[in-house]
Amino acid sequence: NAGVTQTPKFRVLKTGQSMTLLCAQDMNHEYMYWYRQDPGMGLRLIHYSVGEGTTAKGEVPDGYNVSRLKKQNFLLGLESAAPSQTSVYFCASSSGGNEQFFGPGTRLTVL
Amino acid sequence: TQLLEQSPQFLSIQEGENLTVYCNSSSVFSSLQWYRQEPGEGPVLLVTVVTGGEVKKLKRLTFQFGDARKDSSLHITAAQPGDTGLYLCAGPLYNNNDMRFGAGTRLTVKP
Numbered sequence: 001n002a003g004v005t006q007t008p009k010f011r012v013l014k015t016g017q018s019m020t021l022l023c024a025q026d027m028n029h030e031y032m033y034w035y036r037q038d039p040g041m042g043l044r045l046i047h048y049s050v051g052e053g054t055t056a057k058g059e060v061p062d063g064y065n066v067s068r069l070k071k072q073n074f075l076l077g078l079e080s081a082a083p084s085q086t087s088v089y090f091c092a093s094s095s096g097g098n099e100q101f102f103g104p105g106t107r108l109t110v111l
Numbered sequence: 112t113q114l115l116e117q118s119p120q121f122l123s124i125q126e127g128e129n130l131t132v133y134c135n136s137s138s139v140f141s142s143l144q145w146y147r148q149e150p151g152e153g154p155v156l157l158v159t160v161v162t163g164g165e166v167k168k169l170k171r172l173t174f175q176f177g178d179a180r181k182d183s184s185l186h187i188t189a190a191q192p193g194d195t196g197l198y199l200c201a202g203p204l205y206n207n208n209d210m211r212f213g214a215g216t217r218l219t220v221k222p
Binding site for chain 2: 040099
């Protein structure tokens with residue numbers, strides 16, 4: 001099992017460009033999450049999903065959209081990237097208990 | 112301000128030393144989790160503490176949840192270079208899907 005995978009691993013965007021980050025999990029987990037990690041800030045929850053076709057806002061949702069069309073995939077979209085969105089993005093999944101399993105992260109730079 | 116404050120922010124020690132890192136909040140949590148994150152990877156769950164006053168041991172790591180469920184500590188005995196990493200505490204704000212993380216303690220253990 002691959003666990004949680006994220007693509008791409010690295011990306012550089014110009015201000016105003018759009019992109020989609022893909023998260024995939026093969027553990028049949030119902031719950032999936034997108035976080036961003038910035039120096040001195042820890043991980044902050046952007047959006048999450050409690051099942052296929054459902055999404056909810058987290059702590060810092062502005063400027064991001066998500067979709068969960070398939071149970072195993074959770075997409076994070078940036079419609080118009082801003083330098084403040086430069087960060088490392090982590091996806092995680094959970095069966096609904098306490099433990100979240102994290103992917104390896106995507107390092108995004110917005111110039 | 113962080114909901115969960117971790118201290119110290121950085122810690123550099125020699126192999127064999129003991130250390131304690133702290134996670135404090137003014138809020139009561141139903142549970143707290145500790146994760147370890149290595150460079151270029153996502154966090155990995157070490158332990159979940161759920162009962163006030165609870166102590167859990169994981170080999171050389173001892174985790175304690177405060178009696179009032181507002182704080183937690185992680186004690187490492189005889190630290191080894193393999194313990195090097197970023198230690199994060201996290202707790203559910205409203206439910207297990209809305210996890211809030213501290214900024215972490217970056218530990219370096221020198222051989």
